[in-house]
Amino acid sequence: MDERYDPKAIEPKWQKFWEASQLFKVEDDPEKEKYYLLEMFPYPSGNIHMGHVRNYTIGDVVARYKRMRGFNVLHPMGWDAFGMPAENAAIAHNSHPAKWTYTNIDSMRSQLKRLGFSYDWDREIATCSPEYYRWEQWLFLKMYQKGMAYRKESYVNWCDPCQTVLANEQVEAGACWRCSQPVRQKELWQWFFRITDYAEDLLTYCDKLPGWPEKVITMQKNWIGKSFGAEIRFPIEDTDEAISVFTTRQDTVCGATFMCLAPEHPLVLKLSEGKQQAVEVGQFIERISLQDRSARVIDSFEKEGVFTGAYCINPLTGKRMPVYTANFALMEYGTGAVMSVPAHDQRDFDFAKKYGLEIIVVVKPYDADLDEATMTEAFTGEGIMINSGQFNGMDSVNALDAIASFLEENDMGKKAVSFRLRDWGISRQRYWGAPIPIIYCNTCGVVPVPEEDLPILLPEDVDLLEGGRSPLPTLDYFLKVSCPDCGRPDAKRETDTMDTFVESSWYYERYCSPNYHQGMFDKKAVDYWMPVDQYIGGVEHAILHLLYSRYYTRVLNEFGLIHCKEPFTRLLTQGMVCKETVSCPEHGFLLPDEVDGSSEERRCKKCRQAIIVGRVEKMSKSKKNVVDPHILLEKYGADTTRLFCLFAAPPERDLEWSEQGVEGGYRFLNRVWRLASKWIDAIKTTSPFDGDIDQLGGKLRELFQKTHATVYKVTKDIEDRFHFNTAISAVMELVNMMYGIDPVNKSPHVNSVMRLAMESVALLLSPFVPHFAEELRETMGIKESIMLAKWPSFREDALVKDELVIVVQINGKLRSKFNIEIDTDETTLKALALDDERIQKMIKDKPVKNVIVVKNKLVNIVV
C-alpha cells in the first residue's frame, strides 16, 4: 500500500472503473423499491461553481446512501439549456447559441464527472434539443384545445433599445439590466397558461407537503395570496351600470366615501367621456401606462389620481361617491376597482388628505374615540362599529360576516375570494427558446400547428441581431407559411418562444423515459418513478420554478399522462456558499490573489493600501469572493472538496468558505490513509470480528462498541435529517479512537476488531468520499465495488454500554459524578449520591428538602 494518499491517482482510476462497468446505470425494476433523487439541473454557463458543487454533492451522498440501502435509485442529470445568456454570448463571440451551449455542456459534464457524481448519464437531457421541446409543443397544443393556454393583450416590461420583453427580475430600478435604458410598459399580445384555475388546489396541497421546508410553503402560500372578502356593486349615478369592487374590509363599507379605478379599467374612459375631465383623465392614463410598475414601487410611490367627473352610490348609505382613477389601483387584482375608506386604509387616507375628500369613521377602537378632523393616520385595527346604521355597536370582526350576508340578501353583492396569483405569461420575444406552435391566418385567425407537423424546429441558420432582438420575425422561411386550415399562402408563424421555465417544469418527468419517441413519456416508466422522492436545490427557486412545476404536473395529470399531482415529495433547499468580501479603497472588490501580506495586515497588490474586510456574502463574480472548484480539484481532489462541503455546515444552512477548513478535510483523509497503511499487513487477510462481545476487554471492547455506535449514529444522521456534518464527525471520533490502538498490541482479537473498524470506516465514508472508500476497500482486499456494497448494520448488543456516569447535582448544579453499572435502581443511586464525599462536604448540615433521581442519568439534591 502506498504510504501517501494520492487523490490524483485514485480518483481518475475509479471514475474510469465506474464508467466502464456502467455502475451508475439504472433500469426500471418493479421488483425493487424505487427512490427518485433529483438535484435541480444547471444552466450550462460553461463552468460549475461552488453552489453547484455543494448542491450536487449533497444529492450524490443521498443517492449513494439509498443505493446501499437496497433502493433502485434514479439519479439523473441534464441541462436547462435555453435562455438569454446563450444569445448574448453568441452575439459577443460571433458564434451561435447552439454551439456555445453544447460546448458548455461538454465542459460542464466533464467537470461533474471529475467530482465523482453517480449520475446515470444515459438519461442526460438538454432542453434545447428538438427531441425534448417537441413534446412541450405537443402539450401546448393539447392545452390550447382545452383553453388552458390562451392569448390576450397585456402589459409587459419593454426595453426599446433591446427590442425585447424583460422579466420582472431583469428590471433594475426601472431600467434595463443590460443597457440601463428606462423600461416602459407596453401592451402586447401574449400567450398565457391558466395557472389561476389551479390556485385553490395549489394552495390546498401546500398543507399536504410535509416533506417541504416550512419557509418554502409559506412563500408559496403568500404568492398565491388567497384572501376572503366580498364583491360589492356600487351603482353609477344616472346609469344602469354599476362598479364592482372586491374588498376584504366589507365591515367598513359605510365609510367608503369615494371610488378608485385602475387607469386601465374600461369604465374610466367611458365615465369621463364628454365631460370636462376627459382630457385630464386621458393624459393621466397615458402617463401612468408608461411608468414601469417596479419603478413605481421604488420611488416610495406618490399616490395620485384624477376625478372622472362621475359619481357612484354607496349601496348601504346611499351616499354619492366621486369616482377617481388612481395609480395605486391595479387592474390585475380583484376587479380593478377599490372602494376607498380613508378612515380605515392608509392609502385611501393619504389620497383623501391630498384631494380634500371626506373621511368617515365607522370602526372605533375598543378603548378610545376617533375624530375625523384630528386623526393623522388610518385606523386599520378591529373595534366597535359606528356610523353604520343597523350594524352600530357590533364588533367589527362579526360585522365582516353580517355585512357580507346582508349585501348578499339584498342583491348588492356577495361573499368572494380573491387570489394574488396571476396567469403565467409564457411568451418571450427571444430567439433561443422553444417556438410556440401557432400560425396566424388572415382568414382563419389563430390556428394551431397540426400535431403531425411537430416539432416546429428553431431555425439554426440565423444571424443574430445586435441588441438581442429575435431574428425569427425576419426569417421568411420560418415566418411565412400556408394556413393548415384553409391553405392560403399568406399565414404567419408565431415568432415568440416559450419562457424557459416551461422546460424546467417537466424535465424530471422526462428523465423517467428520456429516449421515448412515441410520446412525451413512457407511461410505465413515469408510473414507476414519479413522484420525485427527494428534490434538492437552491431556495431562490422557492416560488417560480417550484410553483410552475406543481402546476404543470397537475396539467399532465389532467391529461392522464402521469398519475401524480405533486411532483416532489420531499424538498431540501440548501444554503448558499458564502465567503468574506475584500476590497481596496481605490480598486474596489479584490480577488483573493490580488491581496498580499499576513492575516493581520493584508494589502492590495496594486496600490499597497490596507484592505477593507467586508461582510461574508454569497459568492458572486461581481463581489469577487469566488473560489473556482477547478483549483480545489487540482490541489486537493474531488473527495476533499466534497468532504469540506458536507462537513462545514448542515445542508440547509449557509456555508462559509474556509481554506483552512478544506485543509482540515484533506488532513483527515490523510490521517485515515496513514492509519490504514500502518495496519494493512496485520488486517489484510483477517475477517472482521463478529464474535461474543465478552471475548473483548479494555480498549478493544471499547473500540468494538464505538464502531457499532458510529454505524448507528451515521445511519441516523443521514436517514433522519441529512446532517452529514455530524455523521462525518462521528467517523472522525472513531478514527481518533483507532489511533489509540497500538499496532504491536498482541491481544488475540486486535486484528479482527481493527479490521471491522476499518471496513466500517470505508463503508460509512463511501457516500461522502467514494473514490477514497473504493481504494481503501480494494487495499483491504475487498473485490466488490462500493457501488454494490451494502450499508453496514449495527449490533444492538454492542450499543449497550457496560457502565455509565451518574451526575450528581445540588440545586440543579453539577457537583459530582460517579460510574455505575447500567440500570442500577433509584434507591442505590440516591444512597450513593448522598454518600459521595464531595456532596457530603457541600451539604454539611443543610437540610435536604428533596432528592430527584433519574435512572441511568442523574441525582439532583435540593437543599
Add this chain to the structure above:
RNA sequence: GCCCGGGUGGCGGAAUAGGUAGACGCAAGGGACUUAAAAUCCCUCGAUACUAAGUAUCGUGCCAGUUCGAUUCUGGCCCCGGGCACCA
C-alpha cells in the same frame, strides 16, 4: 409594514420527549520527532477570581416566567439574515 429563519468559545459548528453546555473540525499555545523546517504524533484550549496543578463564581442575544433543574418550554424585547410588499 407583513411573513419566515437565526443569535452558543477566537472561528465553523455539536448537544433540544428539559437532565454533565461547547462533540468534531479550524485557529492558537506547549511538547515529541528533525541539523532545521514542513509534515506527523501527543497534550492544553469559554471567561473571571483566588488561598492557583485545585476550587469557586459567571456563562448559550436581553428581561421575566414555569421547573428540583432551561441552550431546549412560555411571554415580552433587541439584533442579524431572507422573502413579500400600493393586493383593496
